[in-house]
Amino acid sequence: MPVVWLILIVLAIAVVGYVLGRGRALAGAASEHVKLHSLPSYYGSNVAMKVAVPAFLIMVVWLLAQPIIVNNSVSGLIPETAIAEGSSRGLVLAEVRRAASGLDNAVAAGIMDEDFARNARADFNDITTRLRDAGQIVTSQITQPILRAAQEYRILNSTGRLLMTIAVLLAALAGAAWGILESKPNFRARNTVEQGVKALLIAAASIAILTTVGIVFSLVFNTIEFFRLYPALDFFFGLTWSPTFSGRGGNSELGIIPLLWGTFYISFVALIVAVPIGLFAAVYLSEYAGPKVRAVAKPLLEILAGIPTIVYGLFALLTVGPLLVSIFGPDGVGIMQAGTAVMTAGLVMGIMLIPFVSSLSDDIINAVPQAMRDGSYGLGATKSETVKQVILPAALPGIVGAILLAASRAIGETMIVVLGAGAAARLSLNPFDAMTTVTAKIVSQLTGDADFSSPVALVAFALGMTLFIVTLGLNVVALYIVRKYREQYD
Incomplete structure (x- = not known):
């Protein structure tokens, strides 16, 4: 299921939970607001918060962790002999991801069916030709190890998305049930909601720091990869800028x-x-x-x-x-x-x-x-x-x-x-x-x-x-x- 649809479903559950939680609190107080500890809206907001926060938290953590887990799993499928001289395992994984993306786009465009894209015995020369004919970016001839790794990459990503959907929906439904059961007249809904809003404000204030950290890490890893292929002294003290796009750029x-x-x-x-x-x-x-x-x-x-x-x-x-x-x-x-x-x-x-x-x-x-x-x-x-x-x-x-x-x-x-x-x-x-x-x-x-x-x-x-x-x-x-x-x- 696409992430956008999953977000909309969670928001719909949160809206339904808001209505049910508010209604249950009013029903418990016989529609007399003075018997409620908090305003009716707080009871509904408590349910909506318990639906949305855990579900979206699981989604974010999953989306961040899945690429790391999938890359580590696929990396083990690439033998050392498949890594060319002057390259590295990380760069080969980049080719695997491009090949997997090309397969996804080719299946979506009807160039090939899903069974053919997942066929472990498919000819890698045939797939390379089909991807190029479909206008997909293929930096070099797809080799057998890269094709197998790309197929496994697609399978693991598909399975991960399915498991994420199940986990997120279960968390949303469990949060809705929990919040609705709490919606009793004597429940301190206002205190709970205000504490939740305070935590959300702290999280929002932390986004700038986390974004900076993410930018730094995204640059650092690829920079280290570059300095494994090109001398740092030549980069920082070289007086000539002359990149060459032939081969692996070795003459640059x-x-x-x-x-x-x-x-x-x-x-x-x-x-x-x-x-x-x-x-x-x-x-x-x-x-x-x-x-x-x-x-x-x-x-x-x-x-x-x-x-x-x-x-x-x-x-x-x-x-x-x-x-x-x-x-x-x-x-x-x-x-x-x-x-x-x-x-x-x-x-x-x-x-x-x-x-x-x-x-x-x-x-x-x-x-x-x-x-x-x-x-x-x-x-x-x-x-x-x-x-x-x-x-x-x-x-x-x-x-x-x-x-x-x-x-x-x-x-x-x-x-x-x-x-x-x-x-x-x-x-x-x-x-x-x-x-x-x-x-x-x-x-x-x-x-x-x-x-x-x-x-x-x-x-x-x-x-x-x-x-x-x-x-x-x-x-x-x-x-x-x-x-x-x-x-x-x-």
């Missing part, structure tokens, strides 16, 4: 230095644009603009933050790039050959970051107490002197934190770079040269015809892990500066 040069240079160079240009404009806009809006001007200008400025980055990318490609070529190209200064360059992406990315810097800086400047302004004016300082010598120094830690957060946002940008900066991985100081960044290469490495048993595809995870560490470091430094140097006003 995957040095990250050119990508990091392009990332930091474009981000630097973006910050040169965004920081002065954003900071000046924040000073104007907080210190000089009247209420009417501020009420109009601030929302208009922050509209920039809601524009999708792909639109900024198109703006860079169609407008900013040709404009720069007309000024600095062959007909002008002659130092810019094409519209895709560091300067193009940096300018547009800086425009995108202006509302980010201005909004944070505006909030920080407004947090400076009015008494400091009044004291400065009382000593005879002008408005500009007050801004320069009182307000900005007091707000400086927060402004620095806002700039660092904007820098981490710039480092993680993708679409503007893809459309505005080009795809060349090079070390150059010329801002009118085309360059690329780590994020752009992550996209390109995972959208080509790369084989996931090759370092050319796995390098995307190593790039992602490096980028994650860099942006995390920037965020930590920003938070440290803000907290350490933040002024405390009474």
Whole structure:
């Protein structure tokens, strides 16, 4: 049964349980609310909670544990002789999963029936041909061990889904029966529901932490797999980025230095644009603009933050790039050959970051107490002197934190770079040269015809892990500066 249908069935049981639990409590009190310990809705909510929470908890745990168990079971079916030189068991398992997915799609499309897909004596050459004819992704010739493992993978997944459905429905029905039996007038339904809601709030607050942990683990395992196939020193200190999609990518040069240079160079240009404009806009809006001007200008400025980055990318490609070529190209200064360059992406990315810097800086400047302004004016300082010598120094830690957060946002940008900066991985100081960044290469490495048993595809995870560490470091430094140097006003 599809997971969506299972969720709907559990929710339906919860609704029915709510009605029955509420009705049983009212019936026990002879429809006199004063005889009930809690409001009738709490009795119904207690039943619904006992239906939904255990059922969904079992479903989530099952969905997380089943892939691990199935992979471990299937891994034992793959002999060492089926693992090619330069590959690993984990990469072979990736091929097994792709073959199993191809079989599922082929059965769903009517290319083959279920009996043929599960037939242990089926010819693997025939199945490879059928999958390719059906448009399914097959990275290489399916071998006999991979086919057998893929068939077992499908069987174990199908059995696991069936057992999960039974377990979830039994838990939902048992929870409904338990909750309905508890629905008596003297039952403290409100206390139980409030404790349950408190537990749900704690679980919701933990999702951010668990998500971060999940992201890290998903990157770490594939990064380790990459460094088993490609030397870490060559990756971190290599000066050439030249992936080769032939074979297992053994002739590729995957040095990250050119990508990091392009990332930091474009981000630097973006910050040169965004920081002065954003900071000046924040000073104007907080210190000089009247209420009417501020009420109009601030929302208009922050509209920039809601524009999708792909639109900024198109703006860079169609407008900013040709404009720069007309000024600095062959007909002008002659130092810019094409519209895709560091300067193009940096300018547009800086425009995108202006509302980010201005909004944070505006909030920080407004947090400076009015008494400091009044004291400065009382000593005879002008408005500009007050801004320069009182307000900005007091707000400086927060402004620095806002700039660092904007820098981490710039480092993680993708679409503007893809459309505005080009795809060349090079070390150059010329801002009118085309360059690329780590994020752009992550996209390109995972959208080509790369084989996931090759370092050319796995390098995307190593790039992602490096980028994650860099942006995390920037965020930590920003938070440290803000907290350490933040002024405390009474």
